[in-house]
Amino acid sequence: MPKTYLDINVLDAARERIRKVFDDFPKIYVSFSGGKDSSVMLHLVMNEAIKRGRKVGVLLVDLEGMYKITIKHIQAMYDLYANNIEPYWVCLPIRLRNAVSVFEPRWMCWEPGKEDVWIRNPPKNAITDENYFPFYWRGMEFEEFVPEFGKWYGGGKLTACFVGIRADESLNRYRTIKGNKSTFEGIQWTTWIGDGVYNIYPIYDWKVSDIWLYNTKFGKPYNKLYDYMYQAGLTPSQMRICQPYGDDQRKGLWLFHVIEPETWARVVARVNGANQGALYVRETGDIMGNIKITKPEGHTWKSFAELLLASMPPQTREHYENKIAVFLHWWENRGYADGIPDEADIHEEAAKKVPSWKRICKALLRNDYWCKGLSFTQTKSTAYEKYKKVMKRRRQAWGLINF
Structure with missing residues (x-):
């Protein structure tokens, strides 16, 4: 489908979208990861919240395997907007994909009984009580926890969840915006997820250059991990800060060893296959099934x-x-x-x-x-x-x- 260009820049368009959400939704929260996109989005949302004297929720689902640099940035963002947020820094046992091992294809972050091998300890302000949320059960998937949180936070009221995705990052994210779906008042940059909760994508039309231009122009705090990734030779599309063992994220496992060697020692000991994944996941061939594969002699x-x-x-x-x-x-x-x-x-x-x-x-x-x-x-x-x-x-x- 061809793109339709409007006579407005992406920054002003995002601000207009955010203002409309604040006008129409009594409950608002931000799904925050500490990444470049969600950080810019949080800045934009908080600018509007401060103008209106409103508080918004900030949800961070902490998946344990994170860089210290990222944790420092997240804490700085929570501190910066402390007077206008309801913080939810979640460190609960959640089941995740481990794409570097067939012996342990899934792992559980913050798993009770394995505290001695946790990559790091939860921060003091984190939610670690498994009874805190009535909808939670041990071993939930990340994809299950997030929508259930929205329903709980909304409490039956019309609720907006700001999500910092951009359509040009991947085909799946483009489809999230463009696909057939239930929306709020027919607005394509919204998605109904159930029980009066809508995902809102205010920066869906931004390019990666817009993200860095915003940070530069306004001098906003950003995650300095991206500076180290750039120095390590990564392109913007290769930069990922999610849990380290996922199908896409495993390609960046080796970076822990380069950027934070002390964290790497914990990462490699946390799940089966982490070191093998770091060594071979970027290789072409039979070890990880990338691009061209061959079969053993005598086999079909x-x-x-x-x-x-x-x-x-x-x-x-x-x-x-x-x-x-x-x-x-x-x-x-x-x-x-x-x-x-x-x-x-x-x-x-x-x-x-x-x-x-x-x-x-x-x-x-x-x-x-x-x-x-x-x-x-x-x-x-x-x-x-x-x-x-x-x-x-x-x-x-x-x-x-x-x-």
Whole structure:
């Protein structure tokens, strides 16, 4: 879809959007990460809050594996706006993706009983009481916690959650703005998430250069970690400050060793596979399944997939076998009644237009736990155990217990 340009700059447009939200919403909070985008957004929101003498909530879900530089910046932001915020610095056990190990494909930040291996201790002002939120249960996914917080914070009132995403960062973020969805008064830079809560994207049309121009022009505090990342040779699109072991974030694991060696020692000891991930995740080839892969001599892609599955712990193997069974059954009903090919045209495979056992091998080598490379999406933890039971019955019915 072509872009429509307006006769207004992005800063003034963001300020107009924020003013409208303050006019229309009785409850407002900011989803804050300490990153460059959410920091600029917090500055903009707080400028309006201070003008109006209003308080807004500031939610930070602390995922434990963070740089000291980032923590220092977050604390400085909380202190800067202390008179106009309701702070929620959350350090609760939340389950996260570990993309660097098949032996521990998921990990829990702030896990009770593992205090001796925590990457760092929670700050004194953090929420660590598991009974603080009535909706929380130990092991929630991050994606489950955030919308539940919004409903709780809103208390049934019309509620706005400011989110600092920009459409030019990725196709998924563009779709968040542009896609078909329920909105507030038909405004595309809003998304209804349930129970009177709307996500608001006031800087969705900013470019990364606008972010840094704002910081420079107004002299606002920003996360100095980006300076170190720039010095390490990263491009803006490569700079990530989220939990270190995720599918995208694992590419930056090596930076801990360069920027904060003392933190790296804790990061590498926290979960299985962290050091291996730091060493090889940026490499092309079979170790992490990046770009071009090869199969062992004497193997087909199917037999190689079976070999990879056999090498996994039972629980991880069952997880992948369930995903593969659905993948095979879906394509069986769409022209592949005799089974999928061993490999297909590389361009069609890359576009996910055709199935193949080579695609399956790439997902396994990449430790693509939710099998996004096979067109799956993440399953919520509350439904996952039920999903496994259903899959056991389905695989028996489909005759796909063994591939």
